[in-house]
Amino acid sequence: MEKSKFRLLIKHYFLRKKTITETKEKLDKYYGDSAPSISMVKKWFTEFRCGRTCTSDAELSGRPKEVITPEIVDKIHEMILNDRRMKVRELVHAVGISTERVHHILHEYLDMRKLSARWVPRLLTLDHERNRVTT
Template identity: 30%
Template structure:
């Protein structure tokens, strides 16, 4: 997405330097980018910036709270908390780590792969179930509730 923003801004800057009218720039961007073209207000803002002498295509950093939930240390801390207690709540995560509830929610750890011991245990249980199904032990399959 950032690459497309950079590309769009470069095009706006180029067309502005050629003295194209804003309406024509917007129309051209809509032809090229379709549904992904920037809004009219965004295009007008960038045209004004370039006419005022701005050369840089990057966003200017804004003030505000830093993104604490996305740094490696905080993510590792949340992962350890979840490993210790799978039932830990978002409020408890936020209180333990000192991050906001929203950040604690977005820092939720979701396992992408089973650990070796979990994989081994899952395989053993699956084999046990298959064995019972094949032997029809006490009509095992009929007792499964889904």
């Protein structure tokens, strides 16, 4: 059963004036090992006593976990194609994400590496290699 459904049951027992131990016993009786722990039941009883009515997760503040979007990857790729001598620090300031994420995008998504102060694709074709040698 989902967390939100267990929270709804805990709220139901809270509104029916059951104790924490009675609630835990009922949940264990009907749901066994999948029932929430006693500490989780206590936590939600405390939340409901403090006036919380919603059983869903609260909205998290702060920066999203995943900042790598197709738009950012395309923007970095375009900047690298325009100037292959672009520094990572310059990309960080232009895009507005961390240095680690820019490195991750360059190495994992665009499959590029720094070679002689230039960003180049990792796997060069024979024509590319000959062209680099003659240049």
